Amino acid sequence: MFEKLLHDAGSAFQKYFGREPKWTVTAPGRVNIIGEHTDYNDGFVFPMAIERNVVILAAPALPEDKVPAGCAKIISTAKRNPAIVKLSGNIKPGPRVDWFEYVQGVIAGYLAETPSVQAESFVAVIHANVPLGAALSSSAALEVAVATLIETITGADVDPVRKALICQKAEHEFAKMPCGIMDQFISAMGAKDHIMLLDCRDYSTKLVPFTTPDLSILIINSRVKHQLSGSEYPERRAACHDSAKILGVASLRDLSMDQLVAGKDQLTDVQFRRCRHVVGEIQRTTDAVKAIEAGDYELMGRLMYESHESLRDDFEVSCRELDILVEAARKVGIEGGVYGSRMTGGGFGGCTVSLIQTAKTDSIIETIRADYKAATGIDADLFVTRPAAGARQL
Numbered sequence: 345m346f347e348k349l350l351h352d353a354g355s356a357f358q359k360y361f362g363r364e365p366k367w368t369v370t371a372p373g374r375v376n377i378i379g380e381h382t383d384y385n386d387g388f389v390f391p392m393a394i395e396r397n398v399v400i401l402a403a404p405a406l407p408e409d410k411v412p413a414g415c416a417k418i419i420s421t422a423k424r425n426p427a428i429v430k431l432s433g434n435i436k437p438g439p440r441v442d443w444f445e446y447v448q449g450v451i452a453g454y455l456a457e458t459p460s461v462q463a464e465s466f467v468a469v470i471h472a473n474v475p476l477g478a479a480l481s482s483s484a485a486l487e488v489a490v491a492t493l494i495e496t497i498t499g500a501d502v503d504p505v506r507k508a509l510i511c512q513k514a515e516h517e518f519a520k521m522p523c524g525i526m527d528q529f530i531s532a533m534g535a536k537d538h539i540m541l542l543d544c545r546d547y548s549t550k551l552v553p554f555t556t557p558d559l560s561i562l563i564i565n566s567r568v569k570h571q572l573s574g575s576e577y578p579e580r581r582a583a584c585h586d587s588a589k590i591l592g593v594a595s596l597r598d599l600s601m602d603q604l605v606a607g608k609d610q611l612t613d614v615q616f617r618r619c620r621h622v623v624g625e626i627q628r629t630t631d632a633v634k635a636i637e638a639g640d641y642e643l644m645g646r647l648m649y650e651s652h653e654s655l656r657d658d659f660e661v662s663c664r665e666l667d668i669l670v671e672a673a674r675k676v677g678i679e680g681g682v683y684g685s686r687m688t689g690g691g692f693g694g695c696t697v698s699l700i701q702t703a704k705t706d707s708i709i710e711t712i713r714a715d716y717k718a719a720t721g722i723d724a725d726l727f728v729t730r731p732a733a734g735a736r737q738l
């Protein structure tokens with residue numbers, strides 16, 4: 345699949361620019377196994393990079409490319425018009441969030457934080473097979489791929505944590521989405537055959553091996569598009585931060601369930617439930633790591649279902665279609681090969697993630713596809729993936 349992506353990207357580059365690229369980089373999308381809406385609360389997350397990527401092919405601009413001085417011309421195979429982005433000067437976010445703002449935002453970040461970075465004018469083609477708006481971090485994959493390209497072109501040696509932070513800043517300022525650090529971090533630093541436990545307070549990580557061929561990660565795209573730059577995500581974030589302030593802690597990471605219950609009267613019902621999700625989810629995430637390490641997949645599965653229920657009832661970021669997919673997985677059950685299932689990512693659509701027995705993959709896919717179609721009329725997109733490598737130059 346990756347070879348095809350690269351091949352198609354190469355053909356597109358040839359078609360648009362009539363020559364071979366000089367630089368090729370890639371960055372993956374991600375799926376979060378557990379630890380949802382915990383990253384901006386200084387908590388833990390447990391994501392992995394997936395076998396779906398953004399690739400960028402680029403070459404120095406030639407006169408016939410007609411690229412304005414100090415700029416780059418970028419073509420996305422998914423969009424109609426090429427974009428001209430600035431490589432120097434004072435770069436400000438545009439009035440609307442267009443796809444090239446992600447590219448421009450990352451370049452602006454590299455110029456601001458690493459002033460010695462001076463990229464020559466270039467042309468590039470972006471090609472991807474990370475589904476858009478499906479909660480698999482297509483935007484973080486694009487940002488991290490652009491960051492990798494800038495580092496490749498300029499030779500800048502940027503620490504991967506700093507790289508992830510530059511990309512996050514681009515998302516905040518240019519895409520106007522106040523995301524946490526999880527997506528950019530795992531796209532930059534994912535490792536093949538490993539799920540990453542990330543402590544979002546100090547950015548320390550632990551790579552947990554996931555190599556057994558008996559188990560697979562099943563991703564099901566509900567095909568309900570999630571739109572996170574709406575008000576819901578910032579509202580959830582604000583509710584968490586306001587509650588932490590009221591309860592006198594720096595972040596919800598510092599709150600135990602007992603302390604939360606003791607402080608219940610100081611919070612509104614909504615604030616209390618938001619906090620109950622976050623405090624419970626941080627605990628579930630560390631429990632899940634232990635479960636995976638101990639090979640206790642039944643426990644892991646239970647934690648995934650609990651996470652989903654908490655996101656559905658307390659954090660209120662699920663939707664009918666995601667709930668139907670999780671229930672369809674639960675109906676298949678361990679006998680049918682499913683240990684656990686939950687919505688993944690920001691919510692309000694997008695994908696579920698399930699831990700399944702590899703040997704039963706085909707029957708699981710068939711059953712859930714049919715149940716979902718019967719309940720919603722929608723053809724879900726189902727695929728398995730193994731933990732994949734993070735961003736790199738090829």
Ligand code: GLA
Nearest residue numbers: 380381523524525526689690
């Ligand atoms: C989005 C954000 C992440 C994280 C998740 C929820 O994917 O980009 O930072 O907050 O939602 O866990």
